[in-house]
Amino acid sequence: MPALVEAAGGWRRGGRSAGLAGLDDAPIRGLRAQPRARGAAGLMPLPASVIGELKKVAGRDHVITAPNDLRIFERDGSIEGAVPDAIVLPSNTEQVAAVIKVAARHNIPIVPRGAGTGLSGGAVTIRGGIALQMTRMRRILEIDPVGQTALVEPGVVNQELSLAAAPHQLFYAPDPSSQKACTIGGNAAENSGGPHCLYYGVTTNHVLGMEVVLADGSVHWVSGDAADRIGLDLCGVLVGSEGTLCAITKVKVRLLRIPPSIATLLAAFPSIDAASQAVSAVIGRGIVPAALEMMDKVTVGAVEAHYRAGYPTDAGAVLLVEVDGVAESTRECARRRRRPSATSYGPAARAPSGPWGASSPTTTSTTGWCRDQSCRRCCRRSARSACITSCRSPTSFTPATATCTQTSSSTFATARCSSRSRRRARRCCTQWSSWAARSRASMASDS
Structure with missing residues (x-):
């Protein structure tokens, strides 16, 4: 294992010596948060000899170095970006290994990249180097x-x-x-x-x-x-x-x-806090839905403007629930799921009208808001993917919504109940304060 850790250190931290001396000891997350540091360092393009080696390995047509073409791979789904020095599109394991060996010989950082839809910045070449685009390997x-x-x-x-x-x-x-x-x-x-x-x-x-x-x-x-x-x-x-x-x-x-039966429900609530408390109530009753997602009022409005899914636009928050299994169990879970919504926190849950009832509950809720022109500026400023356990859900959104209220900006909130570890949930919660400070500073600079 020590050899593997050492190899990992060379993977991202082993950049070219020219212009990177001041970055070698910086933490990885700090580098991702400072995409302009690479340009300030005055890095030179990859040598022609290295480009020639890459073309020999992967094929002339599968190595991209034209500046305008490189900008296509500048970002993933996050708000940060950096232009790579070269893009290589391998077609098999042998080519991947050969490209990595070329990078290792010349001490060039290399970043594997998939479809570029992630929100963590993991596919961004903050330190320059080679982006290893894996999409040709699709069998x-x-x-x-x-x-x-x-x-x-x-x-x-x-x-x-x-x-x-x-x-x-x-x-x-x-x-x-x-x-x-x-x-x-x-x-x-x-x-x-x-x-x-x-x-x-x-x-x-x-x-x-x-x-x-x-x-x-x-x-x-x-x-x-x-x-x-x-x-x-x-x-x-x-x-x-x-x-x-x-x-x-x-x-x-x-x-x-594939489960033989799927039941979907929609419940409207006066506020995000009420919907969050309902999530805790559902889990507390021993009901584990296949999917459970919440949308705030602004997100519901954006989705309805484009999809006409039948969501209540006057609700403060909407909870989408999916249960699956055999027909008898899904009907029983759906019946039990309606009860806490109706008696404790809001109106009774119902089967949603429109296309959502026949498809995945998140198809519209997670993509509809991105189509709204009015929110794209906000998305560029604050695109984040956080994982919050159900026990933290009632208080998880307070810092973010308070920040957006102070800056008179729109907040588009969607949340999913997750089974990931509590350690990661705590880490995501503690990052809200620093995110809020950066958002305030960024929006103030534009005003």
Whole structure:
């Protein structure tokens, strides 16, 4: 393991010596928060000899160095960005390993990149170097309906895997909001969740093994199968490492049976606090929904303006709930779920009208607000993805909404109840104060 950690240090921190002396000891998160530091350092483009080596490895047409083309890969889904020095699009594991070896020989930082939909900045080349674009590796290598597993390349789109498994009555459970575009490799690198993570868990709960390339170009298979978990769980270490430890070239995932029955509910509340308390009440009654998501009044208005989903625009907050299983159990869960809403916090829950009742509860709630021109400035300022456990939900939004009220700006709040660790939930909660201060300073500078 020490060798792996050492390789990880060289992966992101081992930048070129020219112009990076002042950045070598800076923390990774600090570098991501200062995308202009790279330009101020006066870095030179990659030498022509290095570009030639990359083209020899991946093919002339699969190495991008034109400035205008590089800007396409400047950002992921976050608000930070930095232009890479080169983009390489490998088509197999051998090319990935060869590109990484070239970068290691010349001490050039390299950042694996999927579809660029993540909100953590994990695909942004803050320190320059090479962006390893994995989207050409998009084959579904195997679907085993008996063992309920699939072996895929990292560029396979999340939703396409579920569609390919559907004829076998199987599906891939982790479903991020961007599942129509995000890739399995990116999901594994970020340990993505989605609206159904409360019941089904996040990516690490469904990855059985991975083929990875380390920072020295060596190729390894790491397994997360229960029978192989003797000693350190390397698969668990690498899932969620955001490309700092390895580049993922194959992923073996667990598939689940498609539930025979799905019931969806919508409940309106006078405020976010009331909706948050209802979430705690639902969990306290022993009901674990497949998905549970909340939207505030502004988000509901933006969604209704584009999708006409039938959401109550006069409500302070809306709670969307999905339960699945056999028909009898889903009806019982839906009946029990209506009770706390009706008796304690707001009007009775009902089956939603419009397209949401027949599809995923988050299809409109997580994408509709992005289409509204009036909120795009806010999105650029404050795009964040936080994970809050149900016990913290009643107080999690107070700092953010207070900041937006003080600055007379719009806040678009959506929240999901998650099963991730309390440690991460606490970390996300404590980051609200620093986020609020940066938002106030940024908005004040524009006024």
